[in-house]
Amino acid sequence: MRELAQQMSVLGLGVCGVLSLWPFPFSRRWQSWHLYLPVAGLALYAVFELALPTEVELGWRMSAVVAVLLFLWLNGIAKVALLAVLMEKTGGRRHRLRREPQRLWQGLLAIPLVAICAVWCWRSLA
Numbered sequence: 067m068r069e070l071a072q073q074m075s076v077l078g079l080g081v082c083g084v085l086s087l088w089p090f091p092f093s094r095r096w097q098s099w100h101l102y103l104p105v106a107g108l109a110l111y112a113v114f115e116l117a118l119p120t121e122v123e124l125g126w127r128m129s130a131v132v133a134v135l136l137f138l139w140l141n142g143i144a145k146v147a148l149l150a151v152l153m154e155k156t157g158g159r160r161h162r163l164r165r166e167p168q169r170l171w172q173g174l175l176a177i178p179l180v181a182i183c184a185v186w187c188w189r190s191l192a
Contacts, residue, residue, distance in 0.1 A: 071117035076131060078110040083134045086141045087180065089172035092149050092163060101149070104142035111135050126191055133187035137179055144175040 082103045090100045114131060118124075124131075148171055156162035 068117040068119065072114055075110045075114040075117070076127070079107055079114070079131060079134050079138075082107045082110065082138055086138050087176050089169035089176070091168050092152065093160075095149070095153065095158075095160065095163065098149075101142065101145055104138045107135055107138040129187050129190045133183045133190075136186065137183040140179050140183070141176055144179065145172060148172065148175060 085100060086103045086107075090098065092098050111131065148168075152163055152166050152168065156166060
């Protein structure tokens, strides 16, 4: 049962990472669901840690899990900062916010973060 919980939490972290990478529009402003993916990732990581036996060596898997969690949080912070800037620029008006290039900026912010987290994971293995 513990292995299943570990595998499902790692799979869930991967899904959260892919969803966080995809640039969804800020259609509901601060209530947009993709802003809260880091919280879901943290909950999945807690399940992973609780299901983990103490004497098991994880090696590369732990580095990958922490790299995905790091990406989730850094990308979440970048999205919140981007939304704050866009809200300031548009005066908080939803119709003006829709006209802004949200997806482009989210993608441009996510690409270097993926690279940083991948390099960090690679270096932690060496």
